[in-house]
Amino acid sequence: MNIHQLDINHLKSLETPFYHYDMELLANTLDAAKKAADKRGFHLHYALKANFNDRILELIQSKGYGADCVSGNEVQKSIDMGFPASQITFAGVGKSDKEIILALEQQIFAFNVESIQELLIIDELAGKLGVKANISLRINPNVDAHTHHYITTGLDENKFGVPNSELEKAASVLRSCEHVNLLGLHFHVGSQITDMNVFKSLCVKVNEWKNWFEERGTTIKVLNVGGGLGVDYQQPDENPMPDFEAYFDVFDKFLERNPNQEVHFELGRALVAQSGTLVSQVLYTKSGIKKNFLILDAGMTELMRPALYQAYHKIEKLGSSNQEELLNYDVVGPICESSDCFGKEVTLPISERGDLIAIRTAGAYGEVMASRYNLRDEIRYVYG
Template sequence: MKNFPHSSLTETLKTIETPFYLYDMGLLNRTLDKAKEAADKRGYFIHYALKANNNNPLLIAIREHGFGVDCVSGNEVSKALEMGFNPSTIDFAGIGKTDEEIETALAADIFSLNVESIEELEVIDEIAERMGKVANVSLRINPNIDAHTHKNITTGLSENKFGLDLTSLPKLVDRLHIFTHINVKGLHFHLGSQILDLSVFKKLAVKASQLNNYFEKQGFNFEHINMGGGLGVSYKNPGNEPIADFEAFFKVFEENLSLPKGVKVHFELGRALVAQCGILVTKVVFVKKGLTKKFLILDGGMTELIRPALYQAFHLTENISRNEVPETYDVVGPICESTDCFGENLSLSTSYRGDLVAIYTTGAYGQVMSSKYNMRDKAKAYYVANGILSDENAYLESIKAATK
């Protein structure tokens, strides 16, 4: 269990019904500190991508660090408001905003609706006029840059569904002048997720500078430019790389963005802020011997963590009940699907029925994407702070007590 940071709690964890999510709040806060420090010294502002994880304790920590929120649904906008985030720090992206979602955002006077098509601009203008509002919007431009990531999580290529295509910009410029209830505040970009090659962000910074200059020449002087997110984390070595290199990430933009004085630079980070603080803890139900391999069958599956099935994603997996001679297993879940597999030919300590298994780097796109397929119960969440294990209610009570 060399990667498990809470070995002193192992006996306590054995008493909890599995599977469950375990969140390291100390690591979360250290990660948020590092991200804020690197952004603040450059005058950058971070919106947390709420889709990565919407657990209340995590959102409270993010809010208390002074971050805003990036939303991709009307319910996420409502959630951000309920959690006390200032509307002036909330942006709303997504290519398929419904009329009701747009109305929610306009009623709250959020920072920006990030617009992805001319058709969407037309609808927002109509709704804003009906509501007696002026909609603050940012134009999401698709820069046609390869993010060098999995095809299912790239968003900035011309063949992707996201954003305004570069070839549509002349038509866009012509149309922008006719909207009477639209205030175009800035530009927005987002290339994809789990990007580890920082040269990709250099290309984005250069392209974004060029596009901002293009709009300036057309008479548009923007207040801000939103560079999106996408910074990746270490799935293979989370113990040694628990915090993403925010300094290197922001330095790329500092060195390669060329913008007029006074233009604010915003980012939307999700995975990089919360991924490493989450661990899925599950239990060995059976060790099944096949013809040529062994199957480690867990009580957690793709209903708790769908990333391996959806993206063929790797998550470091470890037996935290014992440390014996390693064996090779196909680690699978109980769901009635062949895709319910966390990994093939994984090396784990010799394992037995009832052992606890930790699946790391699951704080982002883990619990938030879980389902009740096969009529399974939703996994609960527990939180570790200062060596104390709590469920959500107990943890929130401890926060209240500490602030009195």
């Protein structure tokens, strides 16, 4: 249920801060994405790093999604939550031996390999275990995602993927590996992408590298094009889910696929972001010479994104009417850091101690990034 549909007195009876998850919206979003992908023959994996709340994972797994993991613990969590090992991929630029061994023992679908050295380590560890590892080689396509530089991953200057200059060597090393099976190619250019032209550019690069390998006699079964589809942080109620039809249509039109060649996606934020709202209570109001402050009981320990890369989240006062007088506030948290700020000069109805504030579109990279800094309480959550 949408946060504005909930009884304000009930909300005030709950201990704040907490995350509220709109499970109906989440289910509808998952269904819409799956329907749009299925009709084009695409495979969907959910990126656990966006949110690994148990109830959310249960719902996603029940809808037939695979899992995209970036740590050994995420691989184990996926297994524990019922995701079939045959639908789990393991990405990440720095996989430890322990994590690799865990994934090998679980016989996951594929490793997304990001360097020649990693390729050799997986081959060695698979040999010791007497198994064969399926891998997709992650290629850095040098495509600009036109998003914040902290969440851009596909440029030559980024740490992710095998650089183009090493692909000839990577292909040679692959031929010498006895315990690795090249399943496919993997690409991911960044996050929070709303310009479909970025994905068109990615398709062009994927086509080039697919052909490059096939011209050298290598069969490519899987094209993993990552994720990165963005959501509307400014108008969460007007646009509660992305246009999945338009997104998948780009790949359907511009990606060159051979018969029986699979296309895989790794969506995270696009599926869960709008379903989550951080609810906080006003502890204090303070007026300075130039600023009015709302000091909340939630801080960067509950929602890191604004402090980490100045991310925007819509901030609302719950239970307010359209007739209330408005004032501009800097909305800040209680943490002893100047960066603990959710928004500057936010126009809100005049607020006072005890009022509830909603920070919207917080279902992705909210709860999962929460910390105990300042010895804060564990984050709480409720479902609606």
